Amino acid sequence: MNLMVFGAPGAGKGTQAKFLIEKYDIPQISTGDILRAAIAEKTDMGMEAKKFMDEGKLVPDSTIIGIIKDRLAEDDCKSGFILDGYPRTLPQAEALKALMSDMGISLDKVISLNVPDSLIVGRITGRRVCSECGASFHVEFNPSKVEDVCDYCSGKLLIRKDDNVETVKSRLEAYHTQTAPLIAFYTDMGVMLKLDGTKEVAQVTEDMFKAIGA
Ligand code: AP5
Numbered sequence: 001m002n003l004m005v006f007g008a009p010g011a012g013k014g015t016q017a018k019f020l021i022e023k024y025d026i027p028q029i030s031t032g033d034i035l036r037a038a039i040a041e042k043t044d045m046g047m048e049a050k051k052f053m054d055e056g057k058l059v060p061d062s063t064i065i066g067i068i069k070d071r072l073a074e075d076d077c078k079s080g081f082i083l084d085g086y087p088r089t090l091p092q093a094e095a096l097k098a099l100m101s102d103m104g105i106s107l108d109k110v111i112s113l114n115v116p117d118s119l120i121v122g123r124i125t126g127r128r129v130c131s132e133c134g135a136s137f138h139v140e141f142n143p144s145k146v147e148d149v150c151d152y153c154s155g156k157l158l159i160r161k162d163d164n165v166e167t168v169k170s171r172l173e174a175y176h177t178q179t180a181p182l183i184a185f186y187t188d189m190g191v192m193l194k195l196d197g198t199k200e201v202a203q204v205t206e207d208m209f210k211a212i213g214a
Contacts, residue, residue, distance in 0.1 A: 001026060002105055003212075004083040006182070007113035009171040010123040011197050012204060014136045016113065017084045018152070019205045023214060026080040029071050031064055031088075033134045036160075053162055056170030058088055058178060065095045072099065088179045093186075110186040111208055113197030117172055124168050128157035142201050 001024050005013040017028045035053060038046030045067075049059045068086055071077070087093040100106060115123075126139045128148065132155025137144045144150060148157045162171070186192040193211040197204055 001080040002100070002108050003080070004086075004107060004110045004186075005113065006110050006186070007197060008115060008117070008120055008175045008179075009168065010120045010127070011113040011115045012123075012201070013084050013113060014134065015142065015201060016111065016204060016208055017082050018135055019208070020082050023209070024080060024082075026082060027076050028082045028084050029068070029077075029086065030084040030134065031059075031067060031086040032084075034067055034071065035059060054167070056162060056167035056174065058174050061089055061091045061095070064088075064092060068092075068096065069099060072103065087182060088174075090181060090185065093182050107186075107189070107191050109212055110192050111211070112183060112186075112192055112194045113204065114194060115197040119198060120172060121165060121168050124163050125165065127160065127163055129160050130155040131158050132156075 003020060003024075003026075005017050005020070007013050014028075014030065017030070020026075021028050035046065035049045039050050039053075040046070045063060049063060052059045064086065068083075072081065083096075087096050096107075123138065123141070126141065128137045128139060128144070129135070130137075130150035130153065133150060133153045135150055135152050136142070137151075137157060144157060149155075150157060183192065193208075195204060195207050195211060199207070
């Protein structure tokens with residue numbers, strides 16, 4: 001199963017991707033997580049990407065496309081994967097289409113989580129992220145069982161550096177201008193599943209599996 005979770009920042013992509021991993025036992029490929037790991041390791045690519053991420057801007061396509069090409073070639077992607085946060089521009093979507101065609105595989109479903117901007121700021125400012133496995137929680141809407149401790153791996157929960165009101169505004173602007181056009185791209189490909197992402201986490205999960213036909 002080759003899947004993609006799609007939506008604005010804070011729409012719930014990472015949250016729902018965790019349920020897809022459990023169900024299908026395939027890896028989540030989050031370009032945001034890969035970039036944050038590169039920043040933590042202080043690689044040249046990570047240091048370059050950090051400048052864009054701190055301002056809520058998209059990292060250049062050439063960097064991101066190279067990351068995905070390398071990642072999809074890894075062994076654990078052979079039985080499928082869940083793309084989270086990629087693609088975010090039309091050139092990235094075209095590059096993915098060409099890459100998957102070269103690999104002889106295709107995209108099965110794009111799960112699009114629709115959440116209005118008015119709900120996004122509250123979601124992002126209340127988010128807590130696991131420092132070990134990257135799982136997302138929310139202090140009010142999706143709390144961990146034990147405060148500041150991850151339900152999945154017991155890692156410490158932290159606030160992401162770009163989870164502040166100012167950065168969220170630029171991330172939303174980047175979403176609407178550069179990423180939202182991909183809705184038409186994947187609708188035309190016939191793989192788009194549009195879900196109401198404003199419902200409670202468990203309800204969105206149920207709707208998602210029903211839409212996939214699982
Ligand atoms: P990235 O890490 O991908 O961030 P994002 O797209 O901004 O998405 P988020 O991780 O913020 O949100 P999410 O949809 O996963 O929501 P979550 O499930 O956590 O990218 C960061 C940066 O890296 C970008 O700004 C860019 O600079 C760069 N980058 C990454 N990929 C790139 C690319 N392809 N091209 C160029 N640049 C790239 O949920 C959010 C919160 O809401 C959580 O607290 C959660 O608990 C809560 N929540 C989830 N679902 C619900 C619900 N149903 N009801 C109530 N609360 C909910």
